[in-house]
Amino acid sequence: MIIKQLSIFLENKSGRLADVLGVLGDAGIAIKALTIADTSEYGILRLIVSDDAKALEALRSEGFSVNFTDVISIATPSEAGSFANILKIMAANSISVEYMYAFSFNQKAAIVMRPENITRTIEVMKSQGIDLITSSELRAM
Amino acid sequence: MIWNPTFECMSREDMHRCQSRRLSDMVERVYHNVPFYRNKMQEVGIHPEDIQSIDDLSKLPFTTKQDLRDNYPYGLFAVPMSEIVRVHASSGTTGKPTVVGYTRKDLGTWSEVVARTLTCAGAHKHDVIHIAYGYGLFTGGLGLHYGSEKIGATVIPVSGGNTQRQLQIMQDFGSSILACTPSYALYLAEALEEFKIKRSDLKLRVGVFGAEPWTENMRREIEAKWSIKAIDIFGLSEVIGPGVSAECSQQDGLHVFEDHFIPEIVDPVTLKPLPEGHTGELVFTTITKEGLPLLRYRTRDLTSLNYQTCGCGRTLVRMKKCTGRSDDMLIIRGVNLFPSQIETVLLNMSETKPHYMIIVDRVNNLDTLEIWVEVEQEFFMDRISEFQNLTRKIQHNIESATGLGVNVKLVEPKTIERSEGKAKRVIDKRKF
Incomplete structure (x- = not known):
């Protein structure tokens, strides 16, 4: 259930994002999800890719500061109130979210999240009948 | 007289x-x-x-x-x-x-x-x-x-x-x-x-x-x-x-x-x-x-x-x-500073390696001190708050070691030139 996300430290300089994506493209790695958290001087690029081990190696050999982070992904129907329902469950179980990002496709939506306690979050979601996406499912999208 | x-x-x-x-x-x-x-x-x-x-x-x-x-x-x-x-x-x-x-x-x-x-x-x-x-x-x-x-x-x-x-x-x-x-x-x-x-x-x-x-x-x-x-x-x-x-x-x-x-x-x-x-x-x-x-x-x-x-x-x-x-001693706002002092601070921290650059300038007639520190590949961080805490920690450690207020900037690995001989650690933009 745990998905390996790549977290990359980047300075806010033009061309740096293109550099990362270029390295991944050259290594034949496809990007499945992407988000950036930034400050005025630097940012953290977070990626879910088709081949995480290969991507880590390719980026490290190019000198990027990159690491894996454990995240989970939750599937919901792409309809009003479904996201809110998941957050209500988390709040009721006192689980806080470090960060999250989401995207929708066809009639479904996927939320990628780094919760405070990943194992407990998985248990809670399962007990509530919430659909968790595996990394192979996410990569196949 | x-x-x-x-x-x-x-x-x-x-x-x-x-x-x-x-x-x-x-x-x-x-x-x-x-x-x-x-x-x-x-x-x-x-x-x-x-x-x-x-x-x-x-x-x-x-x-x-x-x-x-x-x-x-x-x-x-x-x-x-x-x-x-x-x-x-x-x-x-x-x-x-x-x-x-x-x-x-x-x-x-x-x-x-x-x-x-x-x-x-x-x-x-x-x-x-x-x-x-x-x-x-x-x-x-x-x-x-x-x-x-x-x-x-x-x-x-x-x-x-x-x-x-x-x-x-x-x-x-x-x-x-x-x-x-x-x-x-x-x-x-x-x-x-x-x-x-x-x-x-x-x-x-x-x-x-x-x-x-x-x-x-x-x-x-x-x-x-x-x-x-x-x-x-x-x-x-x-x-x-x-x-x-x-x-x-x-x-x-x-x-x-x-x-x-x-x-x-x-x-x-x-x-x-x-x-x-x-x-x-x-x-x-x-x-x-x-x-x-x-x-x-x-x-x-x-x-x-x-x-x-x-x-x-x-x-x-x-x-x-x-x-x-x-x-290589610098005099900043009347205080003596050796680059090795910065090096020692970074060596003593588990999250950093001594890959750094000291940038000294004079803005509105007051010396400014900025330290660029490379983010280590091995040091795991995924949240902005962790980077902010690291910046503050480096800042605090340098200030307590040198008595100088400092602006710390995190940079990507390999930003700072490596050289075989004497590494260039200081850019002094002040004109003496």
């Missing part, structure tokens, strides 16, 4: 005799009282009787800042602690400061040379001397303080900081002489307008500025902005503090109070003495100090000496304004 014409206008022959007598006494004293010096002299096969005059000076071994550190804190003192009445210290490279000790006689010598410094700058008993150097372990504040009292001037011991209060006091107390770093003098001049204080309401006429290198351009700027005479004063805590040398109103080199501190210029590589007028490393031998006498102490400051009699009548040797160093 000349504070002590007997010594300040002594003929070169008399000075040679005076220095020779004091030097051989001093060598005799340290040989018997300081094991460190005795060992050093024995290593090179020199005995006190080999030093009969100042011409024998170059036979003596050198002393370095590292020697002071290795003997931290009191190892090089030449008198029992019961004779030491004051201790000062300057910042060190590994968190350990360089400690200096003064006997009662040393404090008298110090007041004397600062009295000469102030008189050289044109100060007298009717002046109100505003001391904006820091008071404390730093020698600037207290050094100027006792010299000012000695000439009978009115001392205002403001110490550093709080610009608005500085200007208010200058106006209300009628400060006529300002003592601080040259960059702070410029900063204060620009703050006048901000705090709506009129120059014409101030009685300032002379500034005695030191503790950091400054250029002739900066002098012109200070003199124009303040309409005062800006005088360069020089000193280092190891030798005594402020009062080692000072400019007179001719502003043509700093008169070294050489009846107390003998200056030499040596080639920083070969360590051979250089002839008059050649630029090299300034070396001092103290010949009257009791607490911490120094044999041929390498200051690392680069300058040259001039033995011509000055237009002011003083016969004392003059050193040129120091503008460079033979080591």
Whole structure:
């Protein structure tokens, strides 16, 4: 259930994002999800890719500061109130979210999240009948 | 006016005799009282009787800042602690400061040379001397303080900081002489307008500025902005503090109070003495100090000496304004900083490696210090808050190790150039 996300430290300089994506493209790695958290001087690029081990190696050999982070992904129907329902469950179980990002496709939506306690979050979601996406499912999208 | 014409206008022959007598006494004293010096002299096969005059000076071994550190804190003192009445210290490279000790006689010598410094700058008993150097372990504040009292001037011991209060006091107390770093003098001049204080309401006429290198351009700027005479004063805590040398109103080199501190210029590589007028490393031998006498102490400051009699009548040797160093020490807002201090902080942190760059600049006449630190590949971080905490932690550790406020910037790995030889760790954008 745990998905390996790549977290990359980047300075806010033009061309740096293109550099990362270029390295991944050259290594034949496809990007499945992407988000950036930034400050005025630097940012953290977070990626879910088709081949995480290969991507880590390719980026490290190019000198990027990159690491894996454990995240989970939750599937919901792409309809009003479904996201809110998941957050209500988390709040009721006192689980806080470090960060999250989401995207929708066809009639479904996927939320990628780094919760405070990943194992407990998985248990809670399962007990509530919430659909968790595996990394192979996410990569196949 | 000349504070002590007997010594300040002594003929070169008399000075040679005076220095020779004091030097051989001093060598005799340290040989018997300081094991460190005795060992050093024995290593090179020199005995006190080999030093009969100042011409024998170059036979003596050198002393370095590292020697002071290795003997931290009191190892090089030449008198029992019961004779030491004051201790000062300057910042060190590994968190350990360089400690200096003064006997009662040393404090008298110090007041004397600062009295000469102030008189050289044109100060007298009717002046109100505003001391904006820091008071404390730093020698600037207290050094100027006792010299000012000695000439009978009115001392205002403001110490550093709080610009608005500085200007208010200058106006209300009628400060006529300002003592601080040259960059702070410029900063204060620009703050006048901000705090709506009129120059014409101030009685300032002379500034005695030191503790950091400054250029002739900066002098012109200070003199124009303040309409005062800006005088360069020089000193280092190891030798005594402020009062080692000072400019007179001719502003043509700093008169070294050489009846107390003998200056030499040596080639920083070969360590051979250089002839008059050649630029090299300034070396001092103290010949009257009791607490911490120094044999041929390498200051690392680069300058040259001039033995011509000055237009002011003083016969004392003059050193040129120091503008460079033979080591990598930076002087930031009057505080000494070695790049190795930053390195030590980063090495002591588990999250960082010593891949860093120091960027020094001068913005609105105040020195700024920025440290770029590379983010390590191995150090795991996925949240902005973690990076922010790391930045704050590095900042805090550097500040507590150096006493300097610093801006830390995280950069990507391999941003900072690696080189096989001496890595370029410092970009100093200030123009000296």
